[in-house]
Amino acid sequence: MSSATIILWIIAAVLLVFSWRAGQETIKKGFKFAWKTTKQNALLIILAFFIVGYVNLLSPEELITSWIGPDSGWKGILSSEFLGMLLPGGPYVVFPIIDLLMQAGAGLAPVITLITSWSTQSLLTVSFELPFMGWRFSAIRWSVGLIIPLLTGFAAALIWR
Amino acid sequence: MDKVVKKYSIHLILLAVILILAGIAFSKGGWEFVAEGLLQGLTILGKESLLLIAAFLTAGLLQALIKKEFITRWLGREAGLKGILLACLGGGLIPGGPYAYYPIAGALLSSGAGLGVLIAFVTAKNLWSISRLPLEFGILGATVALRRYLITFLIPPLLGISVEWLFGSAIEKIRKSVEE
Numbered sequence: 001m002s003s004a005t006i007i008l009w010i011i012a013a014v015l016l017v018f019s020w021r022a023g024q025e026t027i028k029k030g031f032k033f034a035w036k037t038t039k040q041n042a043l044l045i046i047l048a049f050f051i052v053g054y055v056n057l058l059s060p061e062e063l064i065t066s067w068i069g070p071d072s073g074w075k076g077i078l079s080s081e082f083l084g085m086l087l088p089g090g091p092y093v094v095f096p097i098i099d100l101l102m103q104a105g106a107g108l109a110p111v112i113t114l115i116t117s118w119s120t121q122s123l124l125t126v127s128f129e130l131p132f133m134g135w136r137f138s139a140i141r142w143s144v145g146l147i148i149p150l151l152t153g154f155a156a157a158l159i160w161r
Numbered sequence: 162m163d164k165v166v167k168k169y170s171i172h173l174i175l176l177a178v179i180l181i182l183a184g185i186a187f188s189k190g191g192w193e194f195v196a197e198g199l200l201q202g203l204t205i206l207g208k209e210s211l212l213l214i215a216a217f218l219t220a221g222l223l224q225a226l227i228k229k230e231f232i233t234r235w236l237g238r239e240a241g242l243k244g245i246l247l248a249c250l251g252g253g254l255i256p257g258g259p260y261a262y263y264p265i266a267g268a269l270l271s272s273g274a275g276l277g278v279l280i281a282f283v284t285a286k287n288l289w290s291i292s293r294l295p296l297e298f299g300i301l302g303a304t305v306a307l308r309r310y311l312i313t314f315l316i317p318p319l320l321g322i323s324v325e326w327l328f329g330s331a332i333e334k335i336r337k338s339v340e341e
Contacts, residue, residue, distance in 0.1 A: 004256035004292060008215040011255075015222035026225050034221025037264055045213070045260060046206065047175040053202025054182035057194065090258050091293050095300040102301070111301075112309050119287040119313075127178065128259035130171045132267030133279070134339040140328050141280055144320065152312050160308060 044131040051127055055088035076110035077153035084117020084149060088124050108160055113153030120145045212261055220264035229273055238275040238329060245321040248278040252285030252317065256292035271340060276332040277325025285317035 019026045087094055102111060121142060129138050186194040236244045255262050266279055274282075289310075297306040 002212065004258070004261065005212040005215060007256045007292065008212060008219060008261060012215045012218045012222065015219060015226060019222050019226055022226065027222075030218075030222035030225035032221070033224040033268070034217045037220055037267065038217045041264070044171060044175065046202075047172065047179060048260070049206040049209075050179050050199055050202040051175065051182060052205055053200070054179065054186055054198035056201050056205065057198045058182065058185060058189070091296045095296055099300050102305070108305065108308065111305060112312060115297075115309050116288070116313055119290075120284060125259045127175055128263050129283075130174070132263040132339070133270060134335050135171070136331060136335045136338060137270075137276075137279070140276070140324060140331065141283065144280075144324055144327075145284070148313075148316055148320070152316075156308060156312055159312075 041131045045128075048124075048127045051124060052088065055124065056093075074154075076107065077113045077150060077157070080110040080113035080153065081117045081121070081146075081149045084114045084119075085121045085123050087114070087118040087122065094118055107157075109153045109157035112156045113149045116152045117149035120148060209258075209260065212257055216257060216261040216264050220268040223265065224268045224272055227272060232269065232273040236269060236274040236278045238277075238325070238332065240275065240278065242318075242322070244275060244278045245281045245318055245325070248274075248282040248321065249285040249289065249317045252282040252287075253289030253291055255286055262286050267339065270336055273336075275325060276329050276335065277321040280324045281317050281321025284320050288313045288316055 015030075016027070019030050087097070098106075098111060098114060101114075106114075126138050126142060129141075183195050183198065186198045190197070234240060235247060240247075252262070255265065262283070266282055269282065270279055294306070294310075297309070301309075
C-alpha cells in the first residue's frame with residue numbers, strides 16, 4: 001500500500017470520528033455524499049484509467065529523450081512545456097524519466113519547466129478534473145496556467161545561469 | 162439528444178482519447194496491444210482502488226461535516242486572501258493523485274468555495290505537494306528539487322488571487338454546471 005493511501009485513510013478515519021461525535025445524522029449524510037460522488041463518477045474514472053493504461057503501455061520515454069538535448073536554450077524550455085503536458089503518470093514514473101533526461105544532458109531551466117508543466121498542465125490530470133469540476137473550471141485553470149512553466153523556466157535560466 | 166450529449170460530453174471526450182490511443186496501440190502491436198492497454202488500465206485501477214475509496218469517503222464526510230457557513234466564511238469568495246492561503250496549505254498537505262484530490266476539490270466546490278480558493282488548492286497540491294517532496298529530493302537531487310520549489314513557491318497563492326480577480330464571478334456557473 002502506498003503512503004498516500006495510508007495517509008488518506010488516516011484522514012478519512014479522523015473525519016469519521018468527528019462525524020460520529022457530531023451524531024448519526026452526519027455519518028449517514030457523509031456516506032450518502034460519498035456514495036453519490038462515487039456513483040456519478042465511476043464510469044468516468046474507469047475511462048480515465050483506460051487512458052492511463054494506454055499511456056503506460058505506449059511508454060513514450062525514448063521519444064522524450066530525443067526532444068530536450070543539452071544547450072537547447074529557449075527551444076528546450078518551450079518543448080519542455082509541451083512535453084510536461086503529455087508526460088504521463090505520478091512522480092514514481094515521471095521523476096525517473098526526468099532523471100534520465102538530466103543524465104542525458106538536459107539543463108536546469110528545461111527540467112524546471114518540465115516538472116512545473118507536468119504538475120500543473122498535465123492533460124491526463126485534466127481527464128480526472130473534468131468530471132468533478134466541469135469544463136469551465138478546467139478551461140480557466142489550464143489556460144491561465146499555460147504561461148507559468150515558461151516563466152519558471154526563464155526565471156531559472158536567469159537566476160542560475 | 163442535446164441533453165444527452167451535454168450530460169455525457171466528458172465521457173465522449175475521454176472515449177475519443179481512448180480511441181486515439183487504442184489506434185496508436187493497434188498500429189504498434191495489433192489487437193494484442195489494444196487489449197493490453199485496457200488490461201493495464203484495469204490493473205492500475207485495481208491497485209489504486211483503496212486510495213479511491215479513501216478519497217471518496219473523505220470527500221463525502223467533509224461535505225457532511227463542514228457547515229456551509231464555515232466554507233463561505235473561510236473558503237468562499239468573501240474569505241479573500243485568508244481563504245486562498247488556507248487552501249494553499251490544505252493543497253500542499255493532501256497526498257495522492259488527481260483521482261484523490263479532485264473528489265475533495267469537488268466537495269469544496271459544491272459546499273460553496275470560491276474559484277480563487279479552488280485554483281489555489283489544486284495548484285498548491287501540484288506545486289507544493291509535501292508528500293512528493295522526499296521523492297523529488299531523492300531522485301532529482303537536492304539542488305534541482307530545492308530550486309524547483311523556490312521558484313514555484315509563490316505561484317499557488319498568486320494564481321489563486323489573479324484567477325479570483327479575473328474570473329471569480331464565474332464560480333456560480335461552474336457550481337451549477339457540475340451539480341446538474
